[in-house]
Amino acid sequence: MNYVYLGLGSLCLLLAVGDLLWTTVWVEGGAGPMTSRLMGWTWNAFRGVAGNRPRWLSVAGPVILVGSLVVWITLLWAGWTFVFAAAENALVDTRNAGPISWTERLYFVGYSVFTMGNGDFTPRDGVWQVVTALTTASGMLFVTLSVTYVLSVLDAVTQKRSLASSISGLGPRSAEILVTSWDGEEFHGLELPLNTIATQINTLTSNHKAYPILHYFYAPDTERAPATAITVFDETLTLLRFGVPEQHRPNELAIRQARTSVGSYLDTVDTTFVEPADEPPPMPAISAVRDGGVPTVGVEEFRDALPAVDDRRRQLSGLLQSDERRWPQ
Numbered sequence: 046m047n048y049v050y051l052g053l054g055s056l057c058l059l060l061a062v063g064d065l066l067w068t069t070v071w072v073e074g075g076a077g078p079m080t081s082r083l084m085g086w087t088w089n090a091f092r093g094v095a096g097n098r099p100r101w102l103s104v105a106g107p108v109i110l111v112g113s114l115v116v117w118i119t120l121l122w123a124g125w126t127f128v129f130a131a132a133e134n135a136l137v138d139t140r141n142a143g144p145i146s147w148t149e150r151l152y153f154v155g156y157s158v159f160t161m162g163n164g165d166f167t168p169r170d171g172v173w174q175v176v177t178a179l180t181t182a183s184g185m186l187f188v189t190l191s192v193t194y195v196l197s198v199l200d201a202v203t204q205k206r207s208l209a210s211s212i213s214g215l216g217p218r219s220a221e222i223l224v225t226s227w228d229g230e231e232f233h234g235l236e237l238p239l240n241t242i243a244t245q246i247n248t249l250t251s252n253h254k255a256y257p258i259l260h261y262f263y264a265p266d267t268e269r270a271p272a273t274a275i276t277v278f279d280e281t282l283t284l285l286r287f288g289v290p291e292q293h294r295p296n297e298l299a300i301r302q303a304r305t306s307v308g309s310y311l312d313t314v315d316t317t318f319v320e321p322a323d324e325p326p327p328m329p330a331i332s333a334v335r336d337g338g339v340p341t342v343g344v345e346e347f348r349d350a351l352p353a354v355d356d357r358r359r360q361l362s363g364l365l366q367s368d369e370r371r372w373p374q
Contacts, residue, residue: 047130048131054126056124057120058120058124061116072255076258080113092369095369102263103262117187122158125157126154128176136173137169139167145166158181158183159184160184160185204248205249208245208274209268209273211238213274218374219284221333223281223285224337224338224339232285232293244306246307246309247309250309260318263369267370275310275361276361279304284334288334289339289340311364322363325359332344
């Protein structure tokens with residue numbers, strides 16, 4: 046028995062299965078250690094070479110997703126190969142007598158992991174038959190979890206883009222959203238979009254916890270970029286909360302619920318992806334809201350209220366920077 050090969054194979058299997066289960070099953074755990082490093086390195090590499098070509102960044106998410114699958118299957122395949130290499134007599138060639146080569150071990154492990162049936166080699170009676178069964182079981186586990194994970198991630202990406210479209214459909218800028226929804230007496234029909242978008246943001250937050258890879262699915266079109274859309278949405282809430290007199294605001298509960306949803310999302314991405322900006326972004330365009338006929342507080346009063354949300358707005362600015370976006374003017 047070659048204990049070096051046995052130990053090396055066991056280590057590869059532990060890394061593969063541990064990272065796979067951590068990433069796909071542990072909802073609150075984020076991505077596994079290997080997958081987290083792979084995501085960060087790949088994203089930084091794409092940011093370094095993309096320059097002014099945003100479509101290059103849109104490839105990063107699929108590359109990371111496929112790369113994770115490749116790393117898992119490579120470690121799984123290599124691990125079982127080393128395990129079977131630990132004993133010279135672990136496998137028997139059913140056609141030709143003689144020693145088993147590394148290529149033949151790879152072949153045996155490959156058709157066992159991918160459950161392709163019996164090939165030209167068979168395990169020795171006893172413990173190696175059990176090991177072969179475990180090899181096949183790990184392959185079934187890998188295939189099942191991987192397919193489920195990929196489909197879930199792609200569904201979450203679709204929901205993410207849908208959220209961005211819902212917000213951009215209200216207007217490209219926070220001031221424009223308020224001016225458009227103001228009917229001269231109240232913000233007509235604004236409460237329903239606030240509640241709907243808050244629900245979508247809550248879903249996005251849950252998806253980010255379960256699938257951190259979502260952060261790296263980049264949308265070249267700004268109107269479909271969740272980071273920009275959420276920033277515009279939160280600036281709209283800031284204008285409503287601090288820039289519009291209380292008697293003219295929509296339902297306070299709807300505003301609070303929407304602000305809480307954005308805050309939960311920022312807390313989720315802040316722990317892994319986002320470093321807050323050093324300085325708060327420019328003041329929202331309250332003058333544009335007033336020029337659109339919406340009642341507002343004075344500019345000085347509004348400016349004095351903004352320090353209460355400086356940390357939150359610096360988080361939003363950091364979110365945009367991490368997504369290679371500029372602050373919406």
